[in-house]
Amino acid sequence: MTATIEARQAVTAATQPVRFHQVGKAFGQGRRAVVALDQVDLEVAVGEFVCLVGASGCGKTTLLNLVAGLDQPTAGGIEINSSRPAVVFQEAALMPWLTAAGNIELPLRMAGVPKSVRRTKAAELLELVRLGGLGDKRPHELSGGMRQRVALARALASTTDHTGSGAGKPSLLLMDEPFSALDAITRDVLQGELLRIWQATGTAILFVTHDVREAVRLGQRVVLLSSRPGRVVRQWDVNGLTGPAEIAAVDEVNAALRQVISSHAA
Numbered sequence: 039m040t041a042t043i044e045a046r047q048a049v050t051a052a053t054q055p056v057r058f059h060q061v062g063k064a065f066g067q068g069r070r071a072v073v074a075l076d077q078v079d080l081e082v083a084v085g086e087f088v089c090l091v092g093a094s095g096c097g098k099t100t101l102l103n104l105v106a107g108l109d110q111p112t113a114g115g116i117e118i119n120s121s122r123p124a125v126v127f128q129e130a131a132l133m134p135w136l137t138a139a140g141n142i143e144l145p146l147r148m149a150g151v152p153k154s155v156r157r158t159k160a161a162e163l164l165e166l167v168r169l170g171g172l173g174d175k176r177p178h179e180l181s182g183g184m185r186q187r188v189a190l191a192r193a194l195a196s197t198t199d200h201t202g203s204g205a206g207k208p209s210l211l212l213m214d215e216p217f218s219a220l221d222a223i224t225r226d227v228l229q230g231e232l233l234r235i236w237q238a239t240g241t242a243i244l245f246v247t248h249d250v251r252e253a254v255r256l257g258q259r260v261v262l263l264s265s266r267p268g269r270v271v272r273q274w275d276v277n278g279l280t281g282p283a284e285i286a287a288v289d290e291v292n293a294a295l296r297q298v299i300s301s302h303a304a
């Protein structure tokens with residue numbers, strides 16, 4: 039049986055790449071305001087893999103955008119203690135005129151990393167995502183799964199320590215349904231690859247998905263958001279579950295998700 043985390047003991051805040059305190063986010067003002075998030079308390083520990091699930095429109099992407107600094111909360115506060123968080127989206131969003139290696143090097147170039155270091159780093163990351171030897175391919179020459187591998191390598195390049203202000207801080211990857219546009223077999227392969235890469239790099243990951251099975255397979259912890267406005271309603275420790283325990287966890291989280299959706303619809 040899975041353990042529901044009622045009150046998660048905070049490690050010291052300084053060790054957490056991201057920490058939300060009563061975060062709220064509203065779009066617009068007055069009666070027409072859309073409250074996307076309300077009183078969200080959430081933290082991710084160094085190297086932790088956290089999956090976020092919830093009904094469509096409950097604010098998952100909004101939450102990631104706040105962590106990424108793409109938007110600002112309208113209530114509460116967010117502490118970020120990581121090197122620059124990097125986002126992997128559903129679509130790889132690569133620069134079509136750059137090669138795979140060039141795309142991976144881009145954040146390093148923007149961080150002022152010298153050319154020879156960039157080259158070496160890009161080659162290492164290409165090996166890590168099992169695209170060694172394909173660095174000179176352009177995005178249109180790669181499959182959807184390969185493009186997502188490049189996007190993952192680029193995100194790792196972006197969030198890894200460099201000479202800039204993020205040096206020495208823990209890394210944080212934000213992933214917004216990164217595999218949902220892929221076919222089932224490719225998705226399964228990339229889930230396994232992501233686990234391998236997570237273990238190899240020790241980066242913390244905050245991963246948004248609609249797929250509870252994916253969340254339980256990948257995450258150490260699954261966090262359920264309520265329907266809009268999104269709040270953390272329940273969390274499960276799913277670390278290392280396999281076999282019947284994993285299946286039971288999927289059923290339990292799915293039942294809670296269905297409850298959240300139906301209570302909102304009522």
Ligand SMILES: Nc1ncnc2c1ncn2[C@@H]1O[C@H](COP(=O)(O)OP(=O)(O)OP(=O)(O)O)[C@@H](O)[C@H]1O
Nearest residue numbers: 065072073074093094095096097098099100101266
């Ligand atoms: N820029 C914006 N302006 C106005 N409303 C917005 C904006 N961005 C998001 N919203 C609203 O905030 C709510 C949360 O959106 P968000 O995209 O974060 O949900 P989500 O959980 O990621 O959805 P999905 O699972 O369908 O991708 C939605 O009602 C959405 O319409």
